[in-house]
Amino acid sequence: MSKHKLNEWFIATRPQFFTVIILPILLGTAVAWHFENVFFPLYFGLSLIAGVFLHASINLLNDYFDYLNKSDEFNTAPLSPFAGGSRMIQKGIFSHTTIHHYGLFLLLIAISIGLFLVWARGLPLLWIGLIGVLSGYLYSAPPFFLQSRGLGELLVGLNFGVLAVLGAYYVQTQQISIIAVIAALPLTFLVAAIVYINEFPDYHPDKQAGKNTLIVRLGQKRARPIYALLIVLSFFAIVLGVVFESLPIYSLVALLTLPLGYLAIKTLYTCYNKKTALIPAIKNTIMLHTLVSILVILTFVIK
Numbered sequence: 001m002s003k004h005k006l007n008e009w010f011i012a013t014r015p016q017f018f019t020v021i022i023l024p025i026l027l028g029t030a031v032a033w034h035f036e037n038v039f040f041p042l043y044f045g046l047s048l049i050a051g052v053f054l055h056a057s058i059n060l061l062n063d064y065f066d067y068l069n070k071s072d073e074f075n076t077a078p079l080s081p082f083a084g085g086s087r088m089i090q091k092g093i094f095s096h097t098t099i100h101h102y103g104l105f106l107l108l109i110a111i112s113i114g115l116f117l118v119w120a121r122g123l124p125l126l127w128i129g130l131i132g133v134l135s136g137y138l139y140s141a142p143p144f145f146l147q148s149r150g151l152g153e154l155l156v157g158l159n160f161g162v163l164a165v166l167g168a169y170y171v172q173t174q175q176i177s178i179i180a181v182i183a184a185l186p187l188t189f190l191v192a193a194i195v196y197i198n199e200f201p202d203y204h205p206d207k208q209a210g211k212n213t214l215i216v217r218l219g220q221k222r223a224r225p226i227y228a229l230l231i232v233l234s235f236f237a238i239v240l241g242v243v244f245e246s247l248p249i250y251s252l253v254a255l256l257t258l259p260l261g262y263l264a265i266k267t268l269y270t271c272y273n274k275k276t277a278l279i280p281a282i283k284n285t286i287m288l289h290t291l292v293s294i295l296v297i298l299t300f301v302i303k
Helices: 006-012 019-036 041-068 096-121 124-138 152-173 178-198 203-209 214-218 220-243 249-271 276-301
Strands: none
Touching: 006 096, 019 041, 019 152, 019 178, 019 276, 041 096, 041 124, 041 152, 096 124, 096 152, 124 152, 152 178, 178 220, 178 249, 178 276, 203 214, 214 220, 220 249, 220 276, 249 276
16 A cells, blocks of 8 residues: 555545535534434444445445446546546556455445444344445446446435434434434435436446446437436425425525526436536536535524
């Protein structure tokens, strides 16, 4: 490991996407604080570390398996840092074996912290964590290769939405609550939208590699309405959450981000097959997820 610079090890994990795990953990913790008036800093910190390490390991293993199936090899014009993986293998900075071992090492750390939290807080965390770890690994790994079966977006939405929020909530409260599940829905749809729109610029290399994502299965033009639906559902989920009192009424302030969603949908519809022109839509989707998450979290924290 000494021959590589520290920042190279960090960049290989694709840290620009860590907000998609940090924010739902913050939300689950905020929901626990709002409804149950509890906050355990140690368990919160461990949840955050385990979540980030799990996400980093999934990114690394995704790069490794995409190297094996050649989808990243075929992607000669990636929209870095948004598409085509980290490119660390393709640039010759790390070998595919090193990336594989690095991913497994971080996964082992995440699992170890998770098992401690199971021991300290309760068995239900084991099932939440087990679903997250298995689906995260099998997302890219053969023979299951779930992202190639049109299930990738659903799994990412589940893992970085409902499961992450519910897990963080349980760590604090030792309870399973439908309130936490409903509160997680806006983030669930938005993180699925991030994955989904990032698959558009990868359409041709994914198709060439036999990586049959939803975009490949439907074709870029026919796949566009699903993205629009995910954005619409995220805002509908905010209203639904307020109606069912799982979200504070002030969470409706997140609806002010609607223009970002509209612009992203509009850009996708006109530039769905143009890699460079899609960059603003990808950025807006990530920004939308970040802003909605922060605004909703704040409404739980500020009583």
